[in-house]
Structures are given as C-alpha cells and as structure tokens.
C-alpha cells in the first residue's frame with residue numbers, strides 16, 4: 001500500500017552535535033584515538049600544574065634583589081625586571097635610549113598603514129617599499145648618531161633586543177631582494193650568470209652559519225691590510241645576509257618554477273621585456289605562492305641571529321646569558337632563558353600570523 | 369554570423385614567410401613554410417594535431433625561433449635582436465588556447481598593463497582605451513573582477529581585448545575556442561567576426577569550419593610540418609585536392 005510521505009527535516013542525532021558530538025568525533029572516534037586521548041591527558045596532567053605553579057602561583061614578582069625571591073619556591077621574575085632595560089638596549093647609554101624608543105615609535109607609525117584594512121593593497125605595497133628604503137636610513141642615523149648633533153654611539157654598545165632586531169631587520173630586507181636576484185640568475189638563459197649564481201647559492205648553503213660568522217670576524221681581518229678594520233656588526237650583517245639570501249633564492253626559485261609557461265608567453269607577446277615581465281607578471285605571482293617559504297626563512301633567520309653570540313655581539317640571547325653569569329644573580333638562568341624564548345616566540349609567531357593574513361588578502365580566486 | 373564586407377584587399381604585405389624551417393633538436397617540425405599575408409587578409413590554418421600549426425604562427429611573433437629561412441613582419445625582418453623582436457611584438461597581438469590572462473591582475477589591469485608599460489600611455493588614457501575594447505567584447509561590467517572569477521568564454525574575450533588594447537596591426541589566434549564549452553565558443557567567434565569586419569589582418573588556427581567559411585579569405589592545411597594545401601574556403605571545403613586533406617576534412621566534419 002502506497003503511503004504519501006511529507007519530507008521533513010529531522011534534527012541530527014544528539015550524539016553528533018554540541019560538545020559531546022565534538023568530543024566523540026575528535027577525541028574518542030576509535031580505540032586508538034581513545035588511548036591517545038587518555039595518554040595525552042595524563043601527560044598534560046603531569047606537566048601543566050607544576051609549570052603553572054612555578055611560573056605563576058609560586059613566583060616572585062616584586063622586589064629589586066635576589067633576597068626577595070628566597071621566600072618563594074617558584075620563578076624569580078625579579079631577575080627579569082631588574083635586567084629588563086639591559087635586555088632591551090644592551091649597553092646603549094641610558095641617556096640616549098630615547099633615540100631607540102623614537103625609532104621604534106617611528107616604525108610603529110610607519111608600519112600602521114600596512115595593517116589598516118581601509119588601505120588598498122596597491123597603496124600598501126608602495127608605502128611598504130618606500131618604508132623599506134627610508135626607514136633603515138632614519139633608524140641608522142638615530143642609533144649611530146654623529147649627525148644633527150646626536151652623540152655617536154658605537155655599534156659595539158648596541159645590544160639586547162635592539163641588536164637582535166637590527167640584525168634580523170637588515171638580514172630580512174637585504175636577503176629577500178638579493179635572493180630574488182639570485183633566483184632569477186639561476187634560471188637565466190645566460191650560462192655565465194647561471195653558473196655564477198648557482199655556485200654562489202651552493203657555496204653558501206653548504207656551510208654552517210656559525211662558520212660564516214666566525215670567518216667574518218676572525219679570518220677576514222687576517223686577509224685585510226693592516227689598519228683596514230671595518231665594523232664587527234657590519235661584517236656579521238654581511239655574513240648573515242649573504243648566507244640567508246642563498247636560502248631565500250631557493251625558496252623564490254620554487255615559486256618561479258610554478259608559474260606556467262603561458263604567463264611568460266603572454267607577457268612576451270604583448271612586447272614586455274625580461275625585467276618588466278619579471279617585475280609585473282612573474283614575481284608578483286611567484287612571491288605570493290611562496291609566502292609560507294619566505295616567512296619560514298625569515299623565522300629561521302630571526303632565530304639564527306642568536307648565533308652572533310660566538311663573535312662576541314651581545315644580542316638578546318647573549319645578554320641574557322651574560323646576566324645569568326652575573327655573580328649577584330647566579331642561579332636564575334631558567335628564568336632568563338624562558339624570557340628569551342618567550343620574546344623570540346612572540347616575534348616568530350607574529351610573523352607567522354601576519355603571513356597567513358597576507359595570503360588571505362592576496363587571494364584572487366584562482367586555483368591552479 | 370554576418371559575412372564581413374568583401375572589401376578589396378590592399379597589396380601591402382603584412383607577413384611574409386620564406387622557406388622557413390625549424391627543428392626541435394633533431395625533430396624537423398616546420399618544413400619549408402612559405403606564406404604571404406596581405407593587409408586585411410584573414411587566414412585560417414587547420415590540420416591534424418602535432419602538424420606544426422602552433423609552431424608556425426608562433427614563429428611570426430618570435431615566441432619560437434626558427435633555424436632557416438626568413439620572416440618579414442610589417443616590413444621588418446625578424447632577427448635575433450631583442451629590441452627589434454619586442455618592437456614587432458607590439459604590432460602583433462596573440463590570443464592563446466588557454467587565455468593566459470594574468471591572474472593576479474583585474475580584467476582592467478590586464479588590459480592596461482602593456483599600453484602603460486610598453487606603449488608608455490598615461491594611465492587614464494590606457495584605461496579609456498581598455499574600457500572601449502571591453503565594451504566591444506561585451507564585458508565592460510567585469511572590468512573590476514579577477515580572471516579567476518570569469519567563465520572561460522569571458523576570459524577569452526578579455527584576452528582578445530587585452531591584445532587589441534595594444535592597437536596591433538596583426539592578430540594571431542591559436543585555437544582560441546578549443547578549450548571552451550560549445551555555448552561559449554559562439555560568443556568568442558562573434559567577437560572575432562566583428563574584428564574581421566573591421567578589416568584586421570588575422571591568422572587563426574582553428575577547427576571551426578563555419579568560421580573559416582564565413583570569415584577567411586584563404587584556408588591553409590598543414591600536416592607533418594608542411595603546408596599541404598591552400599585555397600579559398602569555398603574551394604577548399606568542396607574540392608580538396610590532396611588525399612590527406614580529404615581524410616582530415618572527413619574526420620572533422622563527422623564529429
């Protein structure tokens with residue numbers, strides 16, 4: 001007997017929605033999953049409460065000397081408080097630190113439009129490029145002085161987070177364009193240029209950064225004529241830039257290879273020459289494709305700056321290390337390194353988030 | 369499709385290919401290609417897959433180099449001089465099977481890029497010209513969109529507009545409709561017919577025989593890297609001379 005049914009939409013079974021549905025789907029979907037969930041919970045139970053107790057509940061926050069920390073069994077954040085300025089500025093003279101702060105303020109103001117949603121992408125790109133050219137000059141004059149009546153502060157006195165940011169900033173802004181040129185060179189039709197770029201890339205990728213830094217500070221002066229002695233920081237910057245540009249080149253080359261031949265042909269058919277084709281058609285697409293790789297290299301670079309420790313520059317890592325060996329503050333290296341780790345993480349994580357945001361904004365609705 | 373008015377062809381030569389040979393490694397792709405195209409003339413090139421049709425027309429704007437023979441485009445002989453090649457490419461528009469629009473630029477930017485950077489037109493003027501051609505291919509309302517947001521037929525019409533914005537003297541089409549669905553083929557062919565009506569010099573690789581019959585002055589049949597036969601469309605379709613042409617025609621007309 002035929003029965004007419006009115007189609008109705010039933011609610012889904014209770015076990016598939018809400019908190020329980022989520023738990024079931026994600027944590028208890030199979031015996032193996034259940035075992036993993038239980039194991040992970042147990043590990044968290046072992047690790048998290050003691051960590052919280054050490055870092056927050058039993059920690060000392062106020063006071064100005066190590067004696068203040070003796071009452072509590074947890075972390076002694078006083079150590080960080082007391083050394084905070086040093087961690088930020090290194091040995092930069094106290095009376096001149098306003099210059100660093102001014103530079104930071106200028107950077108924040110200058111970069112703000114890049115994060116504003118109202119500003120169109122095109123304008124952002126132009127503004128960003130302008131900033132990349134102008135800001136380093138301004139910052140250098142502010143940091144180093146010697147102009148406009150600012151007293152000179154020698155680079156050997158720069159330190160802490162300031163130095164870390166200077167090295168990372170210069171490394172990134174110089175390594176990216178250099179890496180792009182190397183990548184283009186490696187794909188060039190001209191054998192001489194291709195060989196040159198390939199050799200350069202393979203040479204620098206094949207040695208550890210620590211060797212590069214060591215050579216730049218210890219070996220290079222041996223080859224230079226006596227009396228010629230250029231800045232230790234500058235040498236480290238050149239070493240890091242060349243080293244990272246080799247990595248960057250390979251990342252960019254990956255992007256270049258992903259651009260279909262048809263794009264080159266369409267550009268050529270319109271009468272665009274090599275450089276215009278690259279600058280207007282190929283690189284904008286290739287760089288967009290490899291944003292994750294570029295940011296990956298940037299993050300690696302940011303953390304690698306801590307290696308300048310071995311040539312005696314006091315970046316954030318080294319200055320924290322230095323403070324932990326201060327006889328008045330022995331025994332607080334855990335706090336020091338935890339702080340350094342947190343600062344590095346903060347910067348690296350921000351870069352990662354920014355790149356994800358950038359990828360989303362540059363999406364133009366085509367998939368290949 | 370309206371038949372373009374049969375204006376008398378001028379005697380001016382736009383393209384001249386003389387004894388052109390090309391090899392890919394040891395593979396002889398083009399064998400002794402001779403072809404003269406006069407101003408305002410419309411040529412359809414057909415032939416089986418792999419016969420060298422694309423290669424032949426891509427030699428004209430030097431997307432492919434050739435090893436022997438000579439090609440003269442608008443009075444200039446092709447050489448290895450990069451500047452001269454770029455000069456010639458400005459005068460020769462090309463439309464590709466897969467559109468090859470620039471996906472990171474809007475439709476309008478696709479159309480203004482070359483006029484601004486190659487012809488050095490002011491942006492405003494380039495945009496005015498671009499809008500005029502986008503209107504001609506009947507998609508001015510898509511100017512602000514990205515190519516990835518358009519249908520295949522719309523993309524191909526943008527590609528045609530993009531070429532036209534350079535105000536070329538010659539247009540080359542390499543199977544412009546073979547990547548499209550049937551209903552989109554029509555809109556692209558209509559665009560090409562209006563171009564023909566304006567007296568554009570065109571070389572078109574296509575298997576759209578309806579288009580060849582109504583628009584072409586001459587049909588060229590290629591096989592194995594050679595020009596086997598060339599004739600007026602009427603003659604070509606009704607009285608093909610060689611067996612290979614007959615075979616080819618019977619194959620495509622049956623599909």
Ligand SMILES: Nc1ncnc2c1ncn2[C@@H]1O[C@H](COP(=O)(O)OP(=O)(O)OP(=O)(O)O)[C@@H](O)[C@H]1O
Nearest residue numbers: 392395397415416417418419420421422423424543
């Ligand atoms: N870059 C290349 N290297 C080597 N051989 C090639 C290359 N490009 C094309 N060929 C060969 O040259 C021949 C002619 O190719 P071409 O693309 O001109 O053919 P076509 O007539 O346009 O074919 P279709 O109708 O499939 O587009 C083919 O046999 C092809 O395999």
Ligand SMILES: [Mg+2]
Nearest residue numbers: 421422423543
């Ligand atoms: Mg082809």
